[in-house]
Structures are given as C-alpha cells and as structure tokens.
Amino acid sequence: MTDDLDQIARMLDEGAPVTPGEPPAGVLEPWEVFRQEKDGDAMRHGGNVLAPDAELALHYARELFGRRGESIRLWVVRRADIHVLEDLDLLQPPLDRSFKKPGGYVMRDKLAAARGRAGTSKPGARAASHGGTGRRSEGER
Amino acid sequence: MTATTIASALDAPTRTALAGFLLAMADDEFVIGFSDSEWTGIAPILEEDVAMSSIAQDELGHARALYELLAGLLDDGRDADALAYDREPEAYRHARLLDHGRGDWAMTIARRFLYDTADAARLASIGAGWPPLAELVAKIRREERYHAMHALAWVDRLARAGGEARARFVAALDELARDAPSVLATPGGEAALLEAGILGRSMAAAFDAWRSDVAGVLRPLMIPLALEPAADAARHRAAPSDDFRWLWGEFTSVRRSEPGATW
Numbered sequence: 001m002t003d004d005l006d007q008i009a010r011m012l013d014e015g016a017p018v019t020p021g022e023p024p025a026g027v028l029e030p031w032e033v034f035r036q037e038k039d040g041d042a043m044r045h046g047g048n049v050l051a052p053d054a055e056l057a058l059h060y061a062r063e064l065f066g067r068r069g070e071s072i073r074l075w076v077v078r079r080a081d082i083h084v085l086e087d088l089d090l091l092q093p094p095l096d097r098s099f100k101k102p103g104g105y106v107m108r109d110k111l112a113a114a115r116g117r118a119g120t121s122k123p124g125a126r127a128a129s130h131g132g133t134g135r136r137s138e139g140e141r
Numbered sequence: 142m143t144a145t146t147i148a149s150a151l152d153a154p155t156r157t158a159l160a161g162f163l164l165a166m167a168d169d170e171f172v173i174g175f176s177d178s179e180w181t182g183i184a185p186i187l188e189e190d191v192a193m194s195s196i197a198q199d200e201l202g203h204a205r206a207l208y209e210l211l212a213g214l215l216d217d218g219r220d221a222d223a224l225a226y227d228r229e230p231e232a233y234r235h236a237r238l239l240d241h242g243r244g245d246w247a248m249t250i251a252r253r254f255l256y257d258t259a260d261a262a263r264l265a266s267i268g269a270g271w272p273p274l275a276e277l278v279a280k281i282r283r284e285e286r287y288h289a290m291h292a293l294a295w296v297d298r299l300a301r302a303g304g305e306a307r308a309r310f311v312a313a314l315d316e317l318a319r320d321a322p323s324v325l326a327t328p329g330g331e332a333a334l335l336e337a338g339i340l341g342r343s344m345a346a347a348f349d350a351w352r353s354d355v356a357g358v359l360r361p362l363m364i365p366l367a368l369e370p371a372a373d374a375a376r377h378r379a380a381p382s383d384d385f386r387w388l389w390g391e392f393t394s395v396r397r398s399e400p401g402a403t404w
Contacts, residue, residue: 028186049188055294060188062287063195 029080031057035065036073043075054078151271155337158330159271160214161234162339164224165328165376166263167207168235171225172385173256174200175392176243185246193249196288203281210273226396230389234376237320242384244313247299247306251313253292255355259324261285262351263344270338293358300362311364318366325351326375345370 028050035046046065051057057076065071085091098106115122151159178197184190208221219227238256243249264282269275299310325348334340352368359366381389395404 050186051188052298056188056298059192059291059294063192064188067195 028052029078031061031076032079032082033057033061033065034075034077035061035071037070038072043073046071048079049076051076151337152333154330155333155339156214158328158333159274159337159339160211161330162328162334163207163211163214163274165234165236167204167211167224168233169239169256169260169324170200170207171204172233172235172239172388173252174198174204176239176388177249177253179243180249192291196291199284199288203284206277206281210277213273222396226393230381230386231378233381233385233389235385236326237323237371237375237378238317240320240378240382240385241317242382242388245309247309248313248316250292250295250299251310251317253288254296254358255314255317255321256324257285257289257292258354258358259321259351261289262347262354263325265350266340266342266344266347268338268341270334270340274339296358297362300359300364314359314364314366318368322348322368322371323375326371327373 029052030048031051031054032048033046034043036043046061049057049060049064051060054076057078058074061074061076066074174197176197177193177200180197181190181194184193204225205221208224211224212220236256236259238252238259241248241252243252261282264278264285267274267278296310299306301307325344327344328334331340331343335343348370355366355368
C-alpha cells in the first residue's frame with residue numbers, strides 16, 4: 001500500500017509544474033462563444049468551450065453551437081482576454097439616479113402631489129391635445 | 142426524377158461500373174463513420190468527443206445517401222439498410238486503408254487525414270454525367286471541407302507537438318502508407334464512367350493530385366511519406382482484416398439480433 005502511494009506521489013512529481021501567467025501551447029483554456037441567430041440580431045453569449053487555441057475553439061464552437069443550423073455567425077473570445085469590473089459596488093448608485101434611466105423621471109407621484117397642493121384636478125384629455133392642431137384645441141374647449 | 146428512371150438512360154456496362162463505384166464510396170464512408178464513432182464517450186476531451194462524433198455521423202449520413210442511390214440503381218428490392226448491413230464481411234468493398242482499426246488518437250487522425258484528403262480528390266473527380274450523384278456530391282463536398290479542416294488542425298498539432306505525440310503520429314502514417322492509396326484504386330469499368338461523364342478524370346489522375354496534396358501538408362512538417370499507386374483490384378481482398386471483422390460484428394449486431402424487424 002505504501003509502495004503504491006509512493007509510486008503515485010512520484011508520478012505526480014513527474015508532472016509538469018503549474019506556472020501562472022500565459023498558458024503554454026497545447027494547454028486547454030476556456031473560450032467564450034458568441035452567436036448570431038439570424039441576420040440583424042445582436043451577437044449573444046452562447047456558452048463556452050475548452051480548447052488549446054482559437055482554431056480548435058472555433059471548430060468546437062461550430063460543433064456545439066452551430067451544427068444544427070442554429071447560428072449564422074460565431075465568435076470565440078479567450079476568456080483570459082475578458083476584463084472584469086471587479087468593484088461591483090460601482091454598479092449600484094447610492095442616490096436616486098432614476099433620471100438617468102431611459103424612461104426619465106417618474107412624474108406621476110410628483111404631479112399628484114403638486115395637484116394636491118394646488119387643489120386642481122387631473123387635466124384628463126387635455127394632455128392629448130399637446131401635439132394636435134389649434135382647431136382641435138378649440139373644439140375641446 | 143428518381144435515380145431509377147435516370148439510371149435507365151445508362152447502358153448496362155456503365156450501370157454496372159457505376160454500381161461498383163457507388164458501393165465502394167458508400168462502404169468507405171460507412172466503415173470510417175462507424176469506426177470513428179467509437180470515440181464517442183472516450184475522445185481526449187469533451188469538445189473533441191462532440192466534434193469527432195458529429196463528423197462520424199456526417200460520414201454515416203453520406204453513406205446512407207450513397208446506398209440510397211445504389212438501391213435506386215439496382216432496383217432489386219434492397220433498401221439502404223439492407224445494403225449497409227445484410228452482407229458478409231467478405232462482400233464489403235471499402236478501401237484497404239479502412240481495414241485498419243481506429244487505434245489510438247494518433248492513428249485515428251492519421252487515418253482521417255489520409256482518407257479525407259483522398260476522398261476529396263475522388264469527389265473532385267466526379268463529373269455531371271449522372272445528375273443524382275453530381276447533386277449529392279456537391280452537398281457532400283461542403284461537409285467534407287470542414288472534415289478536412291478538422292483533420293488538418295490535428296495533423297498540425299500532433300506533428301508540431303514533438304515527443305510522443307509526433308512519434309506516434311509518424312508511426313501511424315508509416316503503417317497506413319501502403320494501404321492508403323487503395324481509396325483511389327482504379328474502379329472496374331472506369332473507361333465507361335469516363336465516357337459517360339460520371340467521372341471527369343481517372344482515379345490515376347486523382348491519385349497524382351492527392352499525392353501532391355499530402356506532400357504539401359507533410360513537407361512543412363518534415364514528415365516524408367512514400368505513396369505508390371494501388372493495384373487496380375486493391376478493394377477486392379481474399380479476407381478482410383481482423384479489425385474489420387470485429388467492426389462488422391459490432392455494426393451488424395443489432396440488425397442481426399432480430400432479422401426482418403422494423404426499427
């Protein structure tokens with residue numbers, strides 16, 4: 001038993017030492033696969049493959065993400081070439097920044113409060129005349 | 142128009158020659174497809190497992206399409222399955238190259254490389270004389286282009302890796318060199334096939350093109366490989382190899398377990 005363990009330990013020692021940094025040629029590493037489903041679509045992340053280089057990564061991407069005709073374009077990107085924003089707190093604004101959102105300010109609550117203070121009611125259909133013709137505005141009056 | 146009706150336009154000697162040529166091509170694709178499919182589950186890495194299995198499936202698909210053409214041509218009630226499975230090992234006409242088993246990964250890649258490049262030279266030799274075959278070949282060549290790229294990617298890596306990988310790969314090429322040219326052995330009735338435009342060039346011309354293709358790949362890798370034209374009857378063998386007999390036992394086992402069953 002001890003002999004077996006010694007033998008295994010020797011086998012492990014004989015293996016190539018693990019060094020950080022650029023992987024040597026022929027060593028597998030992950031590649032992220034992006035695929036386009038149809039013309040005009042964005043390239044979307046599909047998954048990943050392990051491969052020693054870009055050429056084989058493309059072969060494997062084709063087999064795993066394209067052989068059933070589900071992709072019309074494929075990209076592979078070495079995962080090591082993807083830079084990650086480490087400080088996730090930078091993605092969480094501590095103050096109200098809703099005006100930066102595509103929808104702009106949420107006005108409903110603020111308007112309701114202002115109307116309450118002024119004692120006026122909701123203008124209703126008048127808002128719809130905003131972009132309309134003058135005649136139509138008169139008609140509404 | 143079905144293959145049968147188009148076939149009736151061919152004279153008897155051309156039809157016989159075409160049937161032999163189709164059978165040889167179909168058997169080649171069937172045998173290498175089945176043999177390579179043995180890597181499913183045990184290829185070097187998962188991704189390669191999927192790639193090799195998918196390529197093997199492609200080859201079986203080509204074999205089926207070729208057997209279907211042959212079935213239409215023979216028109217004797219046998220379908221593609223019957224042609225593929227219901228023969229004794231001695232009746233298969235695959236090239237001697239494919240009498241070699243898949244061996245280790247280096248042997249599989251060496252066999253694929255020699256076969257894919259030879260098959261490409263053969264497909265490039267097929268003319269427009271028999272439309273059903275010409276149309277099928279156009280589709281097959283689109284897939285074979287990818288198979289060749291995959292094989293070449295591995296040839297390059299094994300050869301440049303040095304050490305054991307290169308040594309095993311070179312040894313595999315040496316072992317296969319004598320039998321590889323049999324893929325392009327002159328088929329029976331070649332003159333009739335050339336006359337009918339079913340072949341656009343002879344297999345001897347295809348062999349010359351293939352030999353220079355192979356040299357073009359191996360020379361930069363500094364691997365010398367001598368390839369000599371195969372004898373005309375290279376596909377007819379007194380007895381198939383033990384490797385092929387074993388493979389035949391595998392690929393016919395389900396079919397033989399219940400003769401006449403519908404799957």
